[in-house]
Amino acid sequence: MSFKKNGYAGKILRIDLTTSKFSAEPTEKYASKFLGGRGINQKILLEELKPEVTPFEPANMICFGAGALVGTPVPGAARLSIDSKNVFTNGIGSANAGGGFAVELKFAGYDHLIIQGKAREPVYLWIEDDKISFRPAKEIWGRRTSETEKMIQDDLGQKEIQVLCIGPAGKNITKSACIIVSGSRIAARCGLGAIMGSKNLKAIAVKGREGIEVNKSAEFMTLVKTISQRLQQVKPAQTRSKYGTLVVSSFFNDLSALCYKNFQDDHIPEESLSKISHETFHHLYETDRYACTSCPVPCGHVYFIRQGPYSGTGCFKVEGNSVWNFGGKLAMEDAAAILKAQEECCQLGLDIDNASGAIAWAIDCFQNGILSQKDTDGLTLNWGDHKVILELLRKMAFRDGFGNILAEGSWRASRMIGRGSERYSFHLKGQDLIEGIRSLKGWALGVVVSARGGAHTRGAPTTEVRKYSPEESQQLFGIQTAGDPRSYSGKPQLVHYFENIHSLLDSLGICFFTGNWSTPDGINPQELAHLYSLATGIEVSENELLKIGERIHNVEKIFNVIHAGFTRKDDYPPEMFMKEPVKSGPLKGELLQRSEWDKMLDEYYDLHGWDRYTSWPTKEKLMELDLHEWVGRLGETG
Amino acid sequence: MITIGNPENCTGCLICEMVCSFHHTHKFSRSNSSIHVNKDIFSLEKRAEIKIFYEPDKGKPVCDVCIGEEAALCVSFCPENLIKLERESEP
Numbered sequence: 001m002s003f004k005k006n007g008y009a010g011k012i013l014r015i016d017l018t019t020s021k022f023s024a025e026p027t028e029k030y031a032s033k034f035l036g037g038r039g040i041n042q043k044i045l046l047e048e049l050k051p052e053v054t055p056f057e058p059a060n061m062i063c064f065g066a067g068a069l070v071g072t073p074v075p076g077a078a079r080l081s082i083d084s085k086n087v088f089t090n091g092i093g094s095a096n097a098g099g100g101f102a103v104e105l106k107f108a109g110y111d112h113l114i115i116q117g118k119a120r121e122p123v124y125l126w127i128e129d130d131k132i133s134f135r136p137a138k139e140i141w142g143r144r145t146s147e148t149e150k151m152i153q154d155d156l157g158q159k160e161i162q163v164l165c166i167g168p169a170g171k172n173i174t175k176s177a178c179i180i181v182s183g184s185r186i187a188a189r190c191g192l193g194a195i196m197g198s199k200n201l202k203a204i205a206v207k208g209r210e211g212i213e214v215n216k217s218a219e220f221m222t223l224v225k226t227i228s229q230r231l232q233q234v235k236p237a238q239t240r241s242k243y244g245t246l247v248v249s250s251f252f253n254d255l256s257a258l259c260y261k262n263f264q265d266d267h268i269p270e271e272s273l274s275k276i277s278h279e280t281f282h283h284l285y286e287t288d289r290y291a292c293t294s295c296p297v298p299c300g301h302v303y304f305i306r307q308g309p310y311s312g313t314g315c316f317k318v319e320g321n322s323v324w325n326f327g328g329k330l331a332m333e334d335a336a337a338i339l340k341a342q343e344e345c346c347q348l349g350l351d352i353d354n355a356s357g358a359i360a361w362a363i364d365c366f367q368n369g370i371l372s373q374k375d376t377d378g379l380t381l382n383w384g385d386h387k388v389i390l391e392l393l394r395k396m397a398f399r400d401g402f403g404n405i406l407a408e409g410s411w412r413a414s415r416m417i418g419r420g421s422e423r424y425s426f427h428l429k430g431q432d433l434i435e436g437i438r439s440l441k442g443w444a445l446g447v448v449v450s451a452r453g454g455a456h457t458r459g460a461p462t463t464e465v466r467k468y469s470p471e472e473s474q475q476l477f478g479i480q481t482a483g484d485p486r487s488y489s490g491k492p493q494l495v496h497y498f499e500n501i502h503s504l505l506d507s508l509g510i511c512f513f514t515g516n517w518s519t520p521d522g523i524n525p526q527e528l529a530h531l532y533s534l535a536t537g538i539e540v541s542e543n544e545l546l547k548i549g550e551r552i553h554n555v556e557k558i559f560n561v562i563h564a565g566f567t568r569k570d571d572y573p574p575e576m577f578m579k580e581p582v583k584s585g586p587l588k589g590e591l592l593q594r595s596e597w598d599k600m601l602d603e604y605y606d607l608h609g610w611d612r613y614t615s616w617p618t619k620e621k622l623m624e625l626d627l628h629e630w631v632g633r634l635g636e637t638g
Numbered sequence: 639m640i641t642i643g644n645p646e647n648c649t650g651c652l653i654c655e656m657v658c659s660f661h662h663t664h665k666f667s668r669s670n671s672s673i674h675v676n677k678d679i680f681s682l683e684k685r686a687e688i689k690i691f692y693e694p695d696k697g698k699p700v701c702d703v704c705i706g707e708e709a710a711l712c713v714s715f716c717p718e719n720l721i722k723l724e725r726e727s728e729p
Binding site: 071073107288294297314 | 649650651652653656657659660663664665666667668669670676677679680714715717
């Protein structure tokens with residue numbers, strides 16, 4: 001592949017924080033087999049990271065990858081994939097964020113940053129085109145994230161730069177620490193903020209003045225315009241422009257697919273949800289909306305609280321998850337309090353999914369007499385008590401008192417406390433579960449088998465939430481039951497398909513919301529192939545691209561086998577979801593049948609060419625995907 | 639000339655800058671654009687400033703209303719339809 005006029009910046013920048021040395025290598029080495037973004041990050045981690053390395057030691061690596069189409073006006077092509085070892089599971093740790101950082105990184109000349117080692121003193125990295133500097137970060141080390149970004153701008157004397165940073169939670173190596181990107185976008189889950197903290201790396205700032213060139217530019221621009229204009233007419237995109245992802249809460253609640261009070265139910269009472277609906281946030285608090293670079297769908301919304309106890313709070317990042325976690329899981333029925341809690345998490349650098357999971361476990365334990373005020377530094381833990389929840393978030397971020405236990409996530413916290421508290425921890429592979437999964441069988445499979453440990457960004461299909469009729473399901477996916485939440489049939493095929501789609505989107509750097517995950521009218525794989533071919537000048541077919549997606553998915557699977565030893569037993573939902581049905585909502589009575597789950601797993605592994613007993617990729621599959629160097633390294637089946 | 643609607647409706651997607659720089663240099667960038675957007679979501683007011691360079695300034699290329707193109711690219715790509723091409727009105 002010629003590395004001129006091909007959509008790539010062309011270089012991978014490797015940085016060793018221990019020695020303050022850096023070097024560059026060509027992206028070309030990896031591009032044809034792994035595209036970019038998550039694909040190249042994961043390939044480098046699998047190849048270079050020894051399984052014995054633990055997440056917080058200097059030898060661990062953290063990789064920042066802009067997707068292959070980032071830096072062009074392809075709708076939603078602004079995504080940055082951040083990958084390392086998962087602090088909860090020891091398997092893959094992977095998070096993704098929009099904003100403007102990835103675009104600026106490519107304009108500076110780099111597709112990826114690969115960082116290892118540990119700085120002697122806190123530092124931040126400053127990348128200004130080909131000038132790289134390690135700048136002292138003592139003054140900003142413990143600062144909140146907005147203040148950090150402002151201080152870096154002042155330190156460099158430049159306002160128009162892109163910054164990603166950690167907050168106090170990352171500094172204190174709280175496991176639910178996230179990375180705040182471009183001030184308002186969040187790389188959450190897997191504890192990647194804590195990994196930056198463990199490396200004494202507070203932030204990375206970047207400014208790029210070069211540009212990205214594509215190969216067949218006239219055709220590329222025509223296709224981009226066609227897709228962009230179509231996306232703006234798509235209804236899910238229009239509702240996201242108006243309300244952001246807050247709008248999805250009612251869709252999921254209508255299918256009993258949320259978490260209420262630490263999974264006591266999977267349905268938030270209607271009267272409670274009505275107080276924290278997307279309309280409430282929109283009408284009472286919204287002041288502005290914004291888009292990531294290159295995105296015609298502005299799903300970012302700004303909120304401001306003008307009265308009440310949280311008056312004066314601005315909130316720049318609210319998602320459906322904010323309501324799921326604070327409104328549902330912790331039963332906070334107050335929209336202003338949800339905004340306040342969300343903003344505190346952004347400022348402390350805490351990921352709301354994992355932070356709320358640990359707090360929900362603690363409240364449940366307290367309510368059931370397992371924890372008392374002796375454990376909680378004198379606090380009384382009640383559902384929905386936002387003052388106490390805010391205090392717990394602070395304690396967690398600073399590892400203060402009881403917060404030091406919460407900082408480990410619910411699974412480890414429950415093992416530290418014991419006393420039967422383990423039954424109140426709902427996790428997958430050691431990381432807290434976000435949503436209710438008893439109702440939507442396909443969504444559940446995608447969430448549970450996810451290589452990053454829960455979460456719906458590795459294959460969970462949206463077909464059930466979209467409530468496609470059998471006719472629509474057949475027409476769109478060739479699977480009549482795709483839209484039927486109760487049916488187990490055809491769901492492994494859908495998860496397999498969307499896993500490959502997610503791998504591709506994350507590696508090309510395109511948002512799931514402009515891709516065809518959330519709506520079939522999004523950018524489909526045929527268009528992705530066309531865009532990639534026009535950008536690079538190398539013809540790639542839809543099937544060839546999907547095969548690359550499958551390869552990337554398998555690389556993550558191999559990492560999980562080698563680093564975490566996961567097998568089939570790790571692909572089951574928490575026991576309770578197979579015994580206690582959903583208590584309310586339209587899908588009351590639903591649960592996950594073990595025998596049906598077994599059948600889904602068999603079919604899912606067969607589709608992948610993975611061994612049914614171990615769940616590991618077979619030799620034949622590794623050879624087929626040109627991953628032959630891993631043959632014989634996964635034990636008997638590989 | 640290029641006219642800008644209410645900047646309060648600008649989402650800060652920077653697509654206009656990308657396509658403008660493409661016109662001038664055949665590369666997508668922020669630095670080689672005749673249009674500059676500054677969207678500050680943290681101001682807590684709807685604040686965006688959009689500036690078009692009609693005179694040489696800090697190395698920015700001067701707007702030529704996309705000479706050689708069928709339509710001005712910033713006009714045809716702006717997803718909010720904020721940027722328009724209009725005849726200057728009589729004084």
